[in-house]
Amino acid sequence: MTGRGRPRRAQSSKPKSDNVHLSEEKHKDLIKEQKLQEREQKKPDHTGEKPSVQSTQKETTTTHFTKEIKSPRTPKNDLKAPVQGARPKATAAKSPAKESEKIQSAKPQDTTKDLPKTTKARKCRKDKSSEEFLEVRRTPELETPKEITSIKTAEAKAKPLVEFAQETQTQPQKQKDARNDSTKSTKSKPCPGRTKSQDKSTEEPTKTKPERPEHTTNLHVARNNTADDSILYTTLEKLKIKRNDRANAAELVNEIKKHIIKHLKQNSLCFKEVEEPLCTGSYYENVKISNPDEFDVMFPIPVERVKIEGFGDDGAFYRVGLQRDRSPLQRFQERETLSASKMLDHFREEVKECVKALPEWEVTRKKKGCPAVTLTTRRQSVTISLDIVLCLVVKSSWPAFTQEGLKIDAWLGTKVKRDFKWKPFYLVPKYEGRGTVENAGVLARDVWRISFSHIEKEILKNHGSEKTCCEKDGERCCRKDCLKLLKHLLSLLKEKDPSFDKFCSYHAKTTLLHVCCSRTKDSDWRASNLSQCFQLLLEDFICHLEKGVIHNFFIPSQNLLSGVDQRRCNSLARRIREEHDNCFPVFK
């Protein structure tokens, strides 16, 4: 019996009379159940040890802390990280020890391999996207900067990370150069490290070579990458989400999602215009680690004819005023301001109401400033939490504060960027600090924070410079693997030292996005170069920490670390460096 999922295209023409199909489905469900149970029984340890890395939610969402981490099951063979088949490149990575040799000797093959791939035709990836909003609403006003708020950040005091570069450089001088560049930092790059990526990427062969210094002696950490490789691959293996866990979680989550949307549409007055839920966050970006235990779903309420003005000076928060009298949201309007807190409260009640029908779910206590209604449920001792996020979808051009953000031109291209900018943006009822603080007559709790989760997701999904990156016949990259590792590292360190609780996986993700903008080539991220790539990501992260600045990827004037004590940043930077220098003991 062929799976209904995704038969190899040859079989896709399999005959299916409906009834046969149906009964087959049922049968399959049965089988599935059986199998699930079988497996559960087979590895009882598995559910028991549910690591559930207390993860690192992005800060828009909540902080329910989870459970303990126990060492997730280790692959039976530690040394190899079986990488799923059919990817020649990946398999090369399998045996880290061999791998580095291979890289050196087999470079020509690599490059030749690239050729057919890149030439391979592929449907253009987002021609569809732009149409829907082509109506009048958009004007090129999005290209008019206006007062581009000069970014008054701490760049000035940023010191280049030279020591670190020296310590750790297992890489070529390419990187050293980059470091040196950093002194004449370009202001748009918080961590000017890789400004060179452009020139260096001209020729693949010439450039991969220097990346493999045969002898990386001059540093006390001079490490054979194989040691790193081994631990990193093993760790990645541990972070994989099990198919069963995923199936279980998806079933639960999808059920309630459907239920909520139906409820809102049918029983609610103010939210009945809700659009299709927007699944965001790491699970849906395929960068969730360890357990499918956290889900983020945004419920977009369309607003038309609204006035939106910045609140505060970093461009992340906005006051929203309805201009249309007949809006169903009128009841949340106070003093010409759409009250985020009122609206969220009401939304919360609606969600509560419809969760009554699904008693296995529980609504968690409201957290101040949190835009989500968090639901939790348990299944076989695993707690799954689902963040239901109310949001406004605004179908007009992005605020001027985004002008200098999303610097993906060299990485993903200007067309992609343009298409992104035609998409709507979202506002979530999130504030910082005390809700009763007033600014220009508006309470903090009534403001909205801008969100580009949809874009983040799309970027993560389509993260290659080449369209074929990571596709079946394309070359595999390690961007997402690097992100997973950094997230994991961060969450482990947080667990060990609660004083790091202000750091979140969104910091990691943002750092990756920034790095991708400077190391734009897919060949900069070859899967076989995992340890180097990860190291560069770490260096960048450290660099951000030491400066105390991570610019919001879309709103560069917002510093995601603004609320974090510099000493904490330094301390985390130090810890990470330590981990790196010692071959990541936390991963063991």
Add this chain to the structure above:
DNA sequence: AACCGCTAATTCCG
């Protein structure tokens, strides 16, 4: 609803 992409897991095969 059909189909495709991605990822995990299992089976096949030299």
Add this chain to the structure above:
DNA sequence: CGGAATTAGCGGTT
């Protein structure tokens, strides 16, 4: 036995 090929199944698009 290890790696390649297949299967499985969720998510997303058209």
